[in-house]
Amino acid sequence: MTDESDEKLAARLAPALAILAAVGETGHVTRAAELLGIPQPTASRRLAALADLIGAPLVVPSGRGIRLTRAGRTLAAASTRALITMAAAAREVREEIDPATGRVVLGFLHLLGRALVPSLIRGFRECHPGVRFSLVQGSRQDMLDALREGAIDLVFAAPMPLDDPGLGSTPLADQELVLSVPPSHRFARRARVRAAELVGEELVTLEHGYGLRQITDDLCAAAGFEPKIAFEGQESETVRGLVAAGLGVAILPRSESASGVVEIPLSPPVFRTIGVSWSKEARLTPAVRAFRDHARAGTTDLGPGFRPA
Missing domain, CATH: 3.40.190.10 (Periplasmic binding protein-like II)
Structure with missing residues (x-):
């Protein structure tokens, strides 16, 4: 490591940091070079020059590719953040012009x-x-x-x-949420259903992290019970398909083409914004x-x- 200031060292490192970030992403010098549109020998020379500046190896062999050392991972993480910032700035300048x-x-x-x-x-x-x-x-x-x-x-x-x-x-x-049930369900002929009536029902819903799951959990909590989850999915159409197969009921947005299920308004009506x-x-x-x-x-x-x- 040189004795020059951190600022001067960072300025010398900056031109070659993109290759380190690319190597961290691809695990291979050749693929990293292709990603950046530069020759592979140029990428290898830049990596070697970076290691010389830092005074420590930044990559080590790993199978048919390479992996970053601890020092390399530290620099690559910072490089990725910096490159995202620079790309955003370049995009902003370009779009301000046109x-x-x-x-x-x-x-x-x-x-x-x-x-x-x-x-x-x-x-x-x-x-x-x-x-x-x-x-x-x-x-x-x-x-x-x-x-x-x-x-x-x-x-x-x-x-x-x-x-x-x-x-x-x-x-x-605003989008109305309704109770979706299979045609054979006991609620299928009802005009409206209260959330409290879903106690004990097997619910099909989305995984945690999806807004509709949060709304479903909050609605059940407000009615005074914990939902009984039968299946969790990542897409509403999959949830609707499981309901149509008779595997539970679900709270879903009203659909204009809901086939295989019966949609029943909730009482009081529930909307998501x-x-x-x-x-x-x-x-x-x-x-x-x-x-x-x-x-x-x-x-x-x-x-x-x-x-x-």
Whole structure:
């Protein structure tokens, strides 16, 4: 290790840190070089130069590839964070110059990809045809974690993360939740069902981390009982299919094409509010701000099953 200041050493390390981050991701110098678009010998020389600057090896052989040493993992983790920040800055500069050709990374719950998300994007693209979208689906918790880390620009989720001071949120739409049961179930001919009547029923629901699971658990807790979970899934259509197979009942958003199940309104009616969330700490690019404002304006037909919040 040299005696120069940390600042000077960091400045000398910076140009080659991308290769270290890429090696940490791929576990192979050749693949890392391909990822960065540089020749493999160049990547090897940069790794060797980094090790010389640090005064310790950064990689060691591992099978047919390589793995990072402890020093290498420390630098690679910092490199990845720095590169994410720089990529965001480069994107912001590029889109400030030409906002009409920006990109929006949008995270949303699986079920919203059927109607809400396509409706909002279609309405937005009528006025901003050059803006591109990268769509990411997953659980509410995964989407919000990615939003906090800067990997996603905006998230459509329910419930909104109102308890997180680092995130801003605006309600977009309300969606009614109903009880889905197989046609042979004792509730199938009922006009309404109270949540308290679900005591002892085998429930099919989503895994922890999904907003619908949180709503289901809260609804049962408010009725004074702990839900009896028969199956957990990661997608609402799978849950609906298990209900249709007679494997339990589920609280799900009302569907316009619910085949094989009977949907019964809850008493009192239950709605979930879907909102758009963004990081207050991130500088939103013009394209992201424009799409967020479009979604918040509520001027687009939200599709069947939704009503403006």
